[in-house]
Amino acid sequence: MLGATAAAGDTEAGEKLDAAIRSIGALDEAAMREAAARLDQLIKPPGSLGRLEELAIRLAGITGTPVAERPLRKAVVVMAGDHGVCDEGVSAFPQEVTPQMVLNFLQGGAAINVLARQTGAEVVCVDIGVKGDLAHERLLSRRVRGGTANMARGAAMTREEAIRALVAGIEVAEELAERGYGLFATGEMGIGNTTPSAALLAVWGGLEAKEVVGRGTGIDDAGLARKREAVERAIAVNRPDEADPLDVLSKLGGLEIAGLAGVIIGAASRRCPVVIDGFISTVAALAACKLAPGAEPYLIASHLSEERGHGLALRKLGLAPMLHLGMRLGEGTGAALVFPLIDAAGGVLREMATFDSAGVSKG
Ligand SMILES: O=C(O)c1ccc[n+]([C@@H]2O[C@H](COP(=O)([O-])O)[C@@H](O)[C@H]2O)c1
Numbered sequence: 001m002l003g004a005t006a007a008a009g010d011t012e013a014g015e016k017l018d019a020a021i022r023s024i025g026a027l028d029e030a031a032m033r034e035a036a037a038r039l040d041q042l043i044k045p046p047g048s049l050g051r052l053e054e055l056a057i058r059l060a061g062i063t064g065t066p067v068a069e070r071p072l073r074k075a076v077v078v079m080a081g082d083h084g085v086c087d088e089g090v091s092a093f094p095q096e097v098t099p100q101m102v103l104n105f106l107q108g109g110a111a112i113n114v115l116a117r118q119t120g121a122e123v124v125c126v127d128i129g130v131k132g133d134l135a136h137e138r139l140l141s142r143r144v145r146g147g148t149a150n151m152a153r154g155a156a157m158t159r160e161e162a163i164r165a166l167v168a169g170i171e172v173a174e175e176l177a178e179r180g181y182g183l184f185a186t187g188e189m190g191i192g193n194t195t196p197s198a199a200l201l202a203v204w205g206g207l208e209a210k211e212v213v214g215r216g217t218g219i220d221d222a223g224l225a226r227k228r229e230a231v232e233r234a235i236a237v238n239r240p241d242e243a244d245p246l247d248v249l250s251k252l253g254g255l256e257i258a259g260l261a262g263v264i265i266g267a268a269s270r271r272c273p274v275v276i277d278g279f280i281s282t283v284a285a286l287a288a289c290k291l292a293p294g295a296e297p298y299l300i301a302s303h304l305s306e307e308r309g310h311g312l313a314l315r316k317l318g319l320a321p322m323l324h325l326g327m328r329l330g331e332g333t334g335a336a337l338v339f340p341l342i343d344a345a346g347g348v349l350r351e352m353a354t355f356d357s358a359g360v361s362k363g
């Protein structure tokens with residue numbers, strides 16, 4: 001694990017990243033055994049609550065608490081960043097939509113605000129690299145740079161910038177954990193960000209551009225061809241070293257992708273579960289696990305996005321989504337919808353009667 005970041009140099013940010021990665025612990029096996037034993041005592045045929053039972057056991061292992069006293073406090077961290085590769089004509093929408101949507105997240109009118117309200121979660125919006133000026137009292141400003149460079153012509157960012165974005169994400173997760181949040185969802189906003197996500201997945205998944213490039217916000221056939229070409233060119237121009245996750249992430253990634261990878265590492269280091277949203281979020285999770293393999297058991301997949309490549313990214317992580325709703329919005333919308341299932345899993349363990357207490361005969 002250390003090898004991945006040792007080459008980052010001994011900057012303060014590099015050391016912070018290494019320390020967070022090192023502090024990720026294994027799941028608590030004893031808590032998991034206790035939760036599993038309790039599930040088998042509850043008035044239901046063993047295993048009959050299916051994936052809800054798996055979820056309950058894993059939550060016990062993540063938090064180290066077999067039966068939680070109350071539901072976890074929830075935060076959707078929406079990281080926003082812009083992408084130089086938009087110059088290649090890879091999105092159906094103009095770049096100014098990124099800051100415009102950030103303002104909507106802060107005003108409460110975006111889809112994620114509605115779904116977060118419905119599911120009892122806080123939306124935390126972070127400017128990690130939006131192009132142009134953005135200021136709002138509720139916006140967390142952690143800007144590393146005002147958007148990436150065009151990866152089809154050179155590195156999207158420097159190694160140091162990628163490390164700073166990762167550390168910004170780690171610190172956001174740590175601050176939220178300090179404030180009592182115990183369950184995180186990854187959300188993002190960044191016009192053009194399905195293109196770097198596809199490039200990262202192509203490299204880490206050993207896949208061709210055509211297998212991982214999809215229509216994103218809804219680009220037409222000509223745009224799809226430009227997008228595939230941009231991914232192929234970005235890989236050819238940058239020649240990322242597959243064995244060095246920071247090299248791949250900095251050359252082909254995005255600031256919000258690195259920031260979310262940091263959120264995942266930070267949450268895992270605090271023993272908090274992280275619900276992964278769609279395509280971009282899943283690629284961020286892949287980045288996090290490349291840097292910190294110990295983060296993987298802290299991940300909960302939410303939904304299967306319509307975006308081509310999402311299923312492949314999930315499979316690479318060994319994750320199975322819970323919902324298939326045909327969504328492809330991002331922002332953390334699919335992840336927020338899984339919060340009630342997580343609360344339900346905890347509620348079953350906490351509130352169901354046992355065969356003994358309810359006087360029900362065992363099979
Ligand atoms: O989460 C997904 O699976 C997803 C799939 C397609 C598009 N998006 C969102 O749409 C934007 C990226 O799309 P594009 O076409 O501009 O690359 C970005 O803001 C994402 O949040 C998100």
Ligand SMILES: Cc1cc2nc[nH]c2cc1C
Pocket residue numbers: 093097101188189190217329330331
């Ligand atoms: C309007 C709009 C909202 C979004 N939310 C996440 N990505 C988005 C892309 C667009 C274009």
